[in-house]
Amino acid sequence: ETGVTQTPRHLVMGMTNKKSLKCEQHLGHNAMYWYKQSAKKPLELMFVYNFKEQTENNSVPSRFSPECPNSSHLFLHLHTLQPEDSALYLCASSQDRERRAGTQYFGPGTRLTVL
Amino acid sequence: GEDVEQSLFLSVREGDSSVINCTYTDSSSTYLYWYKQEPGAGLQLLTYIFSNMDMKQDQRLTVLLNKKDKHLSLRIADTQTGDSAIYFCAERGAGSYQLTFGKGTKLSVIP
Numbered sequence: 001e002t003g004v005t006q007t008p009r010h011l012v013m014g015m016t017n018k019k020s021l022k023c024e025q026h027l028g029h030n031a032m033y034w035y036k037q038s039a040k041k042p043l044e045l046m047f048v049y050n051f052k053e054q055t056e057n058n059s060v061p062s063r064f065s066p067e068c069p070n071s072s073h074l075f076l077h078l079h080t081l082q083p084e085d086s087a088l089y090l091c092a093s094s095q096d097r098e099r100r101a102g103t104q105y106f107g108p109g110t111r112l113t114v115l
Numbered sequence: 116g117e118d119v120e121q122s123l124f125l126s127v128r129e130g131d132s133s134v135i136n137c138t139y140t141d142s143s144s145t146y147l148y149w150y151k152q153e154p155g156a157g158l159q160l161l162t163y164i165f166s167n168m169d170m171k172q173d174q175r176l177t178v179l180l181n182k183k184d185k186h187l188s189l190r191i192a193d194t195q196t197g198d199s200a201i202y203f204c205a206e207r208g209a210g211s212y213q214l215t216f217g218k219g220t221k222l223s224v225i226p
Contacts (some may be wrong), residue, residue, distance in 0.1 A: 002159065031212070042119070043158075043203070043216040056213070090157055094212075102146065102212055106157035 003027040004107035006091050012113045013081065021076040021110045023091030030096050032074040033104065034066060037088040049074060050096075081114045088112070117141040121204055121217035128225050133191040135220045137204030140185065147180060148205040148214065149189045158203060161189070191222075199224045 003026045013019050025032065034046040048056035049068040063085075065077040074091055088111050092104040118140045127133045139147070145166050150158040164171045164178045164187075171178045177190040187206075191198055201219040208215075 002157070004157075006157075040218070042218050045213055048212065050212075092158075102207060103148070103160055103163060104214060105160060106150075108155075108157040111155075 002105045002107065004091060004093055004105050006089075006107035006110050008110060009108065010111045010113075012115065013078070014115050015081060015083075017081075018077070018079040020078065021089055021091075021112075023074040023076075023107055025072055025074075025091075025093040025105070025107075027093055027095075027105060029093040029105075030071055031094045032068060032071070033092040033094075034074065034076055035090040035092065037090055037109070043090070047076075078112075081112075083114050086112055086114045117206070117208065117215050119204055119206055119215050119217040121202075121220045123218065124221050124223070126223045126225060127194050129194060129196060131194055133189075133194045133198065133222055133224075135189045135191075135202050135204075135222065137187040137189075137217055138185055139187065139204070139206045139215070141206055141208045141215070142185070143209040144185075144206040145209050146207045147178075147187050148203075148207070149176075149178065149187075150203040150205065150216075152201045152203065152219065154200075161202075194222075194224050196224045196226055198222060 031050045036044045047066045067075040088109045090109045091107040094104045148163040149161040175192045179188045203219045204217040205214040
């Protein structure tokens with residue numbers, strides 16, 4: 001247990017569906033991240049939030065919409081996805097995005113399949 | 116952009132030492148990390164090293180950093196079947212919060 005939880009663990013959705021991924025951290029961290037992990041590709045950073053403010057959007061398509069209501073919770077809202085969006089979506093948190101080692105702690109991920 | 120390279124596969128016998136290598140291009144790297152990912156799980160932080168260190172040891176794990184050659188290695192002593200996983204190297208540049216990950220090395224331990 002890393003102190004970062006993600007739900008659901010598995011999700012299958014059609015291209016016209018709308019769904020949301022949830023992440024919660026119990027570590028008292030200030031920064032939260034969404035990553036996409038696809039087969040045979042390096043981990044891709046999608047979004048970064050620091051003190052609830054979005055500070056990074058790495059050219060992610062608008063069909064992915066993040067939301068950070070407070071420092072402990074992070075959502076990823078999904079709509080009209082494509083089959084190539086099928087991947088493992090990982091959430092991470094860190095104490096402060098620029099200080100100290102900035103060590104990121106990861107959740108178990110949501111395995112997303114888009115039909 | 117910056118790059119982190121790792122070999123994709125490593126196979127060792129149970130009880131032997133494993134050495135997983137990583138090279139990176141960012142000369143301003145401040146911290147370098149090793150993460151472990153077991154099947155169906157997220158990434159678990161194993162250890163990290165600050166760039167002004169050249170070695171860090173933690174029980175069965177030894178991290179060596181050659182900053183001149185931009186080479187990082189992770190040695191696992193007395194490798195066990197439970198060490199079978201994918202190991203990711205990651206680096207963090209100066210003034211940056213982003214981590215750049217390698218593609219991961221899949222370690223297979225043969226009983």
